[in-house]
Amino acid sequence: DVQLQASGGGLVQPGGSLRLSCAVSGFTRGGYAIGWFRQYPGKEREGVSYISSGGATEYVDSVKGRFTISSDSAKNTVYLQMRGLQPEDTATYYCAAKDGDRIYRDYWMWDYWGQGTLVTVSS
Numbered sequence: 001d002v003q004l005q006a007s008g009g010g011l012v013q014p015g016g017s018l019r020l021s022c023a024v025s026g027f028t029r030g031g032y033a034i035g036w037f038r039q040y041p042g043k044e045r046e047g048v049s050y051i052s053s054g055g056a057t058e059y060v061d062s063v064k065g066r067f068t069i070s071s072d073s074a075k076n077t078v079y080l081q082m083r084g085l086q087p088e089d090t091a092t093y094y095c096a097a098k099d100g101d102r103i104y105r106d107y108w109m110w111d112y113w114g115q116g117t118l119v120t121v122s123s
Contacts (some may be wrong), residue, residue: 001122002026004114006095011120012085020051020080022114033098034078036069037107039116045094045107049080053101063089069119092116 008020021024022034031053040117049069050058057069066084078095094117096110104110 002097002112004095004097004112006093008080009093009117009119011063011122013123014086014121016085016121017081017083018085018119020082020093020117020119021094022078022080024076024078024097025028025118028102029087030099031101033101033103034069034071035096035098035103035110036078036080036106037094038089038119039070039094039097040055044065047105049106050103050105051078058103058105082119085119087121090119092118092123 005023007105008018012018033052034077035050036048039045048060049064049067051069059067068081070079095114097112098110104116
């Protein structure tokens with residue numbers, strides 16, 4: 001079974017940094033894309049950043065220049081380095097995976113989800 005394990009959330013002051021990790025296991029064929037999403041209370045999940053199996057990356061405008069997505073194939077782990085965090089980044093962050101190389105911005109297109117990790121940005 002495909003499993004995703006997200007970690008790295010916590011409390012950080014405005015302007016601070018956190019690195020989220022998404023450990024992926026269970027893919028037995030081909031490559032997969034990974035997306036990071038966040039969800040505010042009472043809102044739908046929204047895409048934050050994505051990385052294809054080929055290494056192509058995308059970011060939502062609000063995090064461009066502050067967040068960096070990367071992958072370590074040896075560890076089957078995808079990271080989301082977040083810098084310059086602001087209170088509006090406070091949310092529960094989820095990683096998701098999908099077979100193949102395509103990136104989808106809509107959360108309902110993703111097949112596998114990790115549990116959420118809470119990021120709180122507050123002084």
